Amino acid sequence: MKAIWNEQVVAESNETIIVEGNHYFPIESVKQDFLVESSATTVCGCKGEANYYTLNINGKRNPDAAWYYADPKPEAEQIRGRVAFWKGVSVVE
Secondary structure (H helix, E strand, C coil): CEEEECCEEEEECCCCEEECCEEEEEHHHECHHHEEEEEEEEEECCCEEEEEEEEEECCEEEEEEEEECCCCCHHHHHHCCEEEECCCCEEEC
């Protein structure tokens, strides 16, 4: 699977985990230089608190376009260390 935004591959892995229709990529498969920590957080009742990254690629920013659970609830432990995408990021095979 590949996550693509602004004509760049942001993440690529054959080992994504699908939860609620979202592909969660291993953090090591994500190009770190495209990620900027965001102060945004949200809470999911079944997964815990989500943290966000803004994508910064070729001078364009996509605020809070990637999220992860630094300390997921026990029932979501399989997504620890993984990142998912939205806000116009295409996830394709």
